Amino acid sequence: MTEQRTHHITLVTGGCRSGKSRYALQQAAAGKRPVFVATAEARDSEMKVRIARHRLERDPAFTTVEAPYDLAGDLRALPPDTDVALVDCLTVWMSNLLCRPETTDASPPEVEALLAILHDPPCDIILVANEVGMGIVPDNALARRFRDEAGFLNQSIAALADTVVFVVSGIPTVIKPQPTGSA
Amino acid sequence: MTEQRTHHITLVTGGCRSGKSRYALQQAAAGKRPVFVATAEARDSEMKVRIARHRLERDPAFTTVEAPYDLAGDLRALPPDTDVALVDCLTVWMSNLLCRPETTDASPPEVEALLAILHDPPCDIILVANEVGMGIVPDNALARRFRDEAGFLNQSIAALADTVVFVVSGIPTVIKPQPTGSA
Amino acid sequence: MTEQRTHHITLVTGGCRSGKSRYALQQAAAGKRPVFVATAEARDSEMKVRIARHRLERDPAFTTVEAPYDLAGDLRALPPDTDVALVDCLTVWMSNLLCRPETTDASPPEVEALLAILHDPPCDIILVANEVGMGIVPDNALARRFRDEAGFLNQSIAALADTVVFVVSGIPTVIKPQPTGSA
Numbered sequence: 001m002t003e004q005r006t007h008h009i010t011l012v013t014g015g016c017r018s019g020k021s022r023y024a025l026q027q028a029a030a031g032k033r034p035v036f037v038a039t040a041e042a043r044d045s046e047m048k049v050r051i052a053r054h055r056l057e058r059d060p061a062f063t064t065v066e067a068p069y070d071l072a073g074d075l076r077a078l079p080p081d082t083d084v085a086l087v088d089c090l091t092v093w094m095s096n097l098l099c100r101p102e103t104t105d106a107s108p109p110e111v112e113a114l115l116a117i118l119h120d121p122p123c124d125i126i127l128v129a130n131e132v133g134m135g136i137v138p139d140n141a142l143a144r145r146f147r148d149e150a151g152f153l154n155q156s157i158a159a160l161a162d163t164v165v166f167v168v169s170g171i172p173t174v175i176k177p178q179p180t181g182s183a
Numbered sequence: 184m185t186e187q188r189t190h191h192i193t194l195v196t197g198g199c200r201s202g203k204s205r206y207a208l209q210q211a212a213a214g215k216r217p218v219f220v221a222t223a224e225a226r227d228s229e230m231k232v233r234i235a236r237h238r239l240e241r242d243p244a245f246t247t248v249e250a251p252y253d254l255a256g257d258l259r260a261l262p263p264d265t266d267v268a269l270v271d272c273l274t275v276w277m278s279n280l281l282c283r284p285e286t287t288d289a290s291p292p293e294v295e296a297l298l299a300i301l302h303d304p305p306c307d308i309i310l311v312a313n314e315v316g317m318g319i320v321p322d323n324a325l326a327r328r329f330r331d332e333a334g335f336l337n338q339s340i341a342a343l344a345d346t347v348v349f350v351v352s353g354i355p356t357v358i359k360p361q362p363t364g365s366a
Numbered sequence: 367m368t369e370q371r372t373h374h375i376t377l378v379t380g381g382c383r384s385g386k387s388r389y390a391l392q393q394a395a396a397g398k399r400p401v402f403v404a405t406a407e408a409r410d411s412e413m414k415v416r417i418a419r420h421r422l423e424r425d426p427a428f429t430t431v432e433a434p435y436d437l438a439g440d441l442r443a444l445p446p447d448t449d450v451a452l453v454d455c456l457t458v459w460m461s462n463l464l465c466r467p468e469t470t471d472a473s474p475p476e477v478e479a480l481l482a483i484l485h486d487p488p489c490d491i492i493l494v495a496n497e498v499g500m501g502i503v504p505d506n507a508l509a510r511r512f513r514d515e516a517g518f519l520n521q522s523i524a525a526l527a528d529t530v531v532f533v534v535s536g537i538p539t540v541i542k543p544q545p546t547g548s549a
Contacts, residue, residue, distance in 0.1 A: 132502055154353070169495070179362065330382055
C-alpha cells in the first residue's frame with residue numbers, strides 16, 4: 001500500500017511518557033537541518049512546564065515551528081533546505097482541532113489536508129502520536145469522540161507511513177515493515 | 184499449550200479505534216460463508232451510529248447474528264455450512280454480562296460456556312477484543328471489575344487461540360505464535 | 367547501553383490483568399531461593415482481596431518480603447542466598463511514594479536509590495510494571511503526575527534492564543533485546 005515517493009514518512013506511536021518523543025528526536029537529529037514542528041499551545045502553566053522541558057531536551061540544531069491548527073500549511077511553508085521535520089504530536093493537534101468552538105461532528109478539514117501533503121511531502125517527516133484507546137471507555141462524549149478521531153488519524157498515518165514504530169517503556173519496536181521471518 | 188482441534192481460533196486484540204475489527208473482517212472475508220457475530224446491543228443513539236457504520240463497512244457476503252449474552256449457544260446454533268465466524272467483540276460482550284441487574288461477584292457462567300465450546304468449535308472462529316488495562320486505574324468499582332474480567336477473558340482466549348494478533352494504529356503484529364528467531 | 371554486571375535484570379510490563387505477574391512468577395520460580403518483593407499495602411478490602419489472591423497463586427517456594435517504600439533498602443537486606451527477587455510491582459510502589467503526605471514536586475528520592483542498586487544488584491531481579499499511559503489524559507493533576515512518574519520510571523528501568531518483556535492478553539513478547547533480523 002505504500003506509495004512511491006521521494007521522502008520517507010515515519011510514525012512513532014506509544015503511550016504518554018513512553019519515550020516516543022525522545023526516540024523521534026534521536027531519529028530526526030540525524031538530519032542536517034531538522035525542524036521541530038510543535039503542535040502544542042501553552043494554554044496553562046502545566047503545559048508551559050511540559051513545553052519548556054521538551055525544549056531543553058532538544059538538540060540546539062533544531063529550528064522550532066508552531067503548528068497548532070494548519071499543519072499541512074505549516075509543513076508546506078518550511079524552509080526549502082529542511083531535510084527532516086518532526087511533528088510532535090498528532091494527538092495534541094487533534095485535541096486542538098476538536099476543542100475549537102466551531103467544531104462540528106465532521107472530521108476536521110485539516111486532517112484531509114495533512115493526509116494530502118503526506119502523499120508527497122517536501123522533506124522526510126517523522127510524526128509522533130499517542131495511543132489513547134487502551135484504557136476504559138471515557139465517561140464524557142467529547143473524550144470518546146477525541147479517542148475515535150485520534151485512533152482513526154493514527155490508522156491513516158500508519159497506512160501511509162513507510163515505517164511505524166511502537167514505543168513501550170522507552171523501547172522502540174518497528175511494527176511496519178514487519179521483521180523478516182514473522183507471520 | 185494449544186490443543187489438537189479441527190478448526191482455527193484467532194484472537195485479534197488492540198485498543199479502541201486501532202483497526203482491529205477491520206483487520207479481523209479482512210481475515211474472515213477469506214471464508215466462503217462468513218458469519219458476523221455481533222455482541223453489541225443498540226441501546227443508545229451513539230451505539231446505533233457505531234453499529235450502523237460497522238455494518239456499512241462490512242462485506243455483504245457476511246450473514247449477521249446477534250449474540251449479546253449466550254455467545255456459546257449462538258455459536259452452536261450457527262448454520263452448519265458456516266466456515267468462519269467473526270465475534271466482534273468480546274469486551275462489549277463482557278460489558279453486557281456485567282451490566283445485567285442479576286450480576287454477582289462470580290465470573291459470569293457464559294464465560295465458562297464460551298471457553299468450553301472453543302475447545303472444539305463448529306468452524307474457524309476469529310474473536311476481536313479490546314485492550315482496556317493500559318490507562319489509569321478507574322475511579323469506580325464496576326469499571327475496575329470490568330477491566331479485571333475483560334483482562335482475564337483475553338488471557339483465557341489467547342491461551343486457547345492458535346493465533347493472537349495485536350493491532351496498533353492499524354498495524355497488525357502476530358504475537359502468538361512468536362516469530363522464529365525471537366526469544 | 368546495558369552495563370557489565372553479574373546479575374540479570376528483567377522488566378516485565380503490560381496492562382492491568384495482562385498476565386504480566388503470572389509470567390514473571392514463572393520466570394522467577396526457576397530460581398532455587400526466590401523472594402517475592404511485594405510493594406502493595408493492604409489499605410482497603412479490595413486491595414486485601416487482590417493481595418490474597420496473588421498469594422494463593424504463588425509457588426510456596428517463594429519467601430515474601432514487603433517493600434512499600436524503601437525498595438532499594440529492602441533489596442539490599444535480602445537473605446544472602448537469594449538468587450532471584452521478583453518485585454511486583456513498580457507502579458503500585460510509585461503510587462505509594464506519590465500518595466505520602468510529605469510528597470513534593472520532585473521525583474521521590476527512593477527512585478534514585480533503586481536505580482543505583484540496579485547498577486549492581488545482589489541477585490537476579492525481575493521487576494513488574496504497569497503500562498498506564500495508553501488511555502485518555504486523566505482529569506486530575508495527581509493522576510497525571512502519577513502517569514508521568516510511572517512512565518519515566520518504566521523508561522529508566524527498561525534502559526538498565528538486560529531483558530524487557532511486554533505482555534498483552536497473557537502473551538509475552540521480548541522487546542529488548544530485539545529479535546535478530548528485525549529493524
